[in-house]
Every structure is written in C-alpha cells, then in structure tokens.
Amino acid sequence: MKIVVIGAGGVGGYFGGKLAKAGFDVTFLARGAHLEAMKVNGLTVKSLQGDFHVDQVQATDSISGIGQADLIILGVKAWQIKEIAKDLKPILHADTLVLPLQNGVLAIDELKEYIPGHNILGGLCRIISKIDAPGVINHFGVVPTIVFGETDKSRSERTQQVKTIFDKAGIESQLSDDIYADLWKKFTSICISGLLAVSRTTYGELRELKETRQLMVELLREIHQLSQKVGIDIQPDFPDKVVAFIDTLPYDSTASLTRDVLQGKPSEIEYQNGTVVRLGEIYGVDTPVNRFIYSSILPMEIKARKVKV
Known part of the structure; x- marks a missing residue:
C-alpha cells in the first residue's frame, strides 16, 4: 500500500514516522527546513513511548510528483484543508482512502467540496506533539491514538484493512461506529x-x-x-x-x-x-x-x- 502523509508536523510526523519505521511505503509532503532536514538526516521522533529514527525518508514539497496513493493521511492544520483538497485529485484513484486527522468538525464536509465522498473516511487523533527542530518530532503527552470510521457509520473491509496497517506499525487505533459523535x-x-x-x-x-x-x-x-x-x-x-x-x-x-x-x-x-x-x-x-x-x-x-x- 502506498501511503502519503500530507503535513509532517507533530501529527503527521509522528504517525507517518511510525508507519515508515515499520517498513510501509510512506511519502511525506513537507516544506522548508523541516523537509530538507528529513531528506538529509532522516526523521527523528522523541516520544514518551520510546524514541526512534527513520534513516531513509521519502519527502517532497510537490503533490503532483507523488503519484497515485492508496491511503492519504492529512496532518495539516484545519484551515489548510480547503487548500490541500483542491490539489488531491491527481493522486487519487477510485479506491484511494483519504483520512483527515484535523481538529474541529468541518474537515469531512470541506473535503467533499473537491473530492468524491466515497474516498473520504472520518478521523481524528489524540496526541500532544510538535516539531522540536527541523527533522525532529517531539511527542510529550497523551497516548498517540487514531480514531476513524466510515461516515455512514458502517463497518467495512477497507477500514479494517487500514486498522491492520496501524496495528502492524504499533499505532494505537480504534474503529468508530459513529465518527461524527467522536x-x-x-x-x-x-x-x-x-x-x-x-x-x-x-x-x-x-x-x-x-x-x-x-x-x-x-x-x-x-x-x-x-x-x-x-x-x-x-x-x-x-x-x-x-x-x-x-x-x-x-x-x-x-x-x-x-x-x-x-x-x-x-x-x-x-x-x-x-x-x-x-x-x-x-x-x-x-x-x-x-x-x-x-x-x-x-x-x-x-x-x-x-x-x-
């Protein structure tokens, strides 16, 4: 499965780092000094649950060069969703799953303005983390957890497949029966x-x-x-x-x-x-x-x- 993590800050950097460390095909969309540090030195995560380092990091500042993705995890700020959503179509295929982890309750509806609803899952995360320095993520509070599910409250094979990936990466995750309530x-x-x-x-x-x-x-x-x-x-x-x-x-x-x-x-x-x-x-x-x-x-x-x- 090809995974794209858009935003490599405290959220995307941590969860994407866990996925990359577990050997999954992960590409980060990042920018500036943080991007350059990841390209040169890899990604370091300092965590209450144990520090780790990813030596070889696939990272870019251009969505168009990524190619089609199977799972897209959105780790940007809530106010950046509309801007990012406009640029997602080139990396979507019919079965691509887009998992927003933003704060707030508007991400799903804002994504639907630009991409098909069947590509979108509902999601959130629990973590206190930040960029400590370029190429370095610091997780310093709360057990990192992703909660996600279908927007129609159904249980599906595709959400179970995503959960299996999270399990293999050592990411605590929960399938939600009512993602809007969560x-x-x-x-x-x-x-x-x-x-x-x-x-x-x-x-x-x-x-x-x-x-x-x-x-x-x-x-x-x-x-x-x-x-x-x-x-x-x-x-x-x-x-x-x-x-x-x-x-x-x-x-x-x-x-x-x-x-x-x-x-x-x-x-x-x-x-x-x-x-x-x-x-x-x-x-x-x-x-x-x-x-x-x-x-x-x-x-x-x-x-x-x-x-x-």
Whole structure:
C-alpha cells in the first residue's frame, strides 16, 4: 500500500514516522527546513513511548510528483484543508482512502467540496506533539491514538484493512461506529485551547484556579448543548468526563492552538471556538464563553495572518 502523509508536523510526523519505521511505503509532503532536514538526516521522533529514527525518508514539497496513493493521511492544520483538497485529485484513484486527522468538525464536509465522498473516511487523533527542530518530532503527552470510521457509520473491509496497517506499525487505533459523535467529543475538549490562550495558562494552571476552572466547565457545557441541537449522540455527562480527562494531562502542557496564538502564528481559532459561535447562531444556542474567547483572539489572528500568510 502506498501511503502519503500530507503535513509532517507533530501529527503527521509522528504517525507517518511510525508507519515508515515499520517498513510501509510512506511519502511525506513537507516544506522548508523541516523537509530538507528529513531528506538529509532522516526523521527523528522523541516520544514518551520510546524514541526512534527513520534513516531513509521519502519527502517532497510537490503533490503532483507523488503519484497515485492508496491511503492519504492529512496532518495539516484545519484551515489548510480547503487548500490541500483542491490539489488531491491527481493522486487519487477510485479506491484511494483519504483520512483527515484535523481538529474541529468541518474537515469531512470541506473535503467533499473537491473530492468524491466515497474516498473520504472520518478521523481524528489524540496526541500532544510538535516539531522540536527541523527533522525532529517531539511527542510529550497523551497516548498517540487514531480514531476513524466510515461516515455512514458502517463497518467495512477497507477500514479494517487500514486498522491492520496501524496495528502492524504499533499505532494505537480504534474503529468508530459513529465518527461524527467522536469528532464532536474531541471538538468539545480541544476548544479549551482558546481559553488557555486567553488566560495564558497551562492545563495545570487552568484547572487549579477556581475562576478559570469554572470558565472551562461553562465552555464545555455550551458546546454540549450545541451538539444536542445539531443532533449528535453524546451523553449528558460528557462535559464532566472532559474535565476529568483534563485533570490527568501534564501540568505544564498546552495545546497547539494555544502555542500558535501566543507565538503570533495563524491558528485554528476559526475551526474551534469560532465554529462554536457560528453554529450557535445557526441553531439558536447561546455561547457567551466561546464567543468571548473567539472575539478576544480574533484581533491577534487577523494580525498573524497579515504577517505570516
């Protein structure tokens, strides 16, 4: 199976690295100094579960030169999906599977604007990781896991084949019977990232202060209420489970959106709290905490995109 990993950052670099280390035919789409370092020195992954190195890495900055792929894993930022989707057709064949691992709940629909729906799986991942230096990925929190499934909730032979590949590569994975529910569950938890940025806290600092902990709880409840209006099957106690999960995260850890905002980089705010605000308006759900977070970060986001994009 020919696998293409688009985006070789904390997500694509880790999971693609595991697949390449296991001997699968993997090509990375990357850019800049990170790409050049992988070509020259290979890919190094520092991980809580054990460091490893891939000596020979297939990597390019041109989609057109990759050739047709059997499995395409999208590890780019959520706001890059539309741009990437336009360029995928040349590397698709009739049975190519496209697996998006983006934050948020919009990737599937955005991909469908440009490529056939039967080529698309729903997916998400759980990992705290980043590029430490060109050619070096650092996984420093959470057991890396991919959750994926058919968008029509069916179990299929092709998803089982993908799971077998992940198993052989030592990647923890789960087949989902309701990928939209799983996407919304992750979406709910990651929207705390914006609160971390506004309050300039780590997960540990956020959860231990009564005032910021209360904001976190209210944020989660707003999104759960919205999910029910949208028609997503999530249990009433899910916000409490998210809080319990946040209580287990490393004290000094943050989220990728948080780091992007604080470093003046373009972020996924439109695909996190911004999406909550817009869907809240559509479905008639008040989202005051999420609106405050989105509105507070928006000026920084506009400035970052004028400078960086």
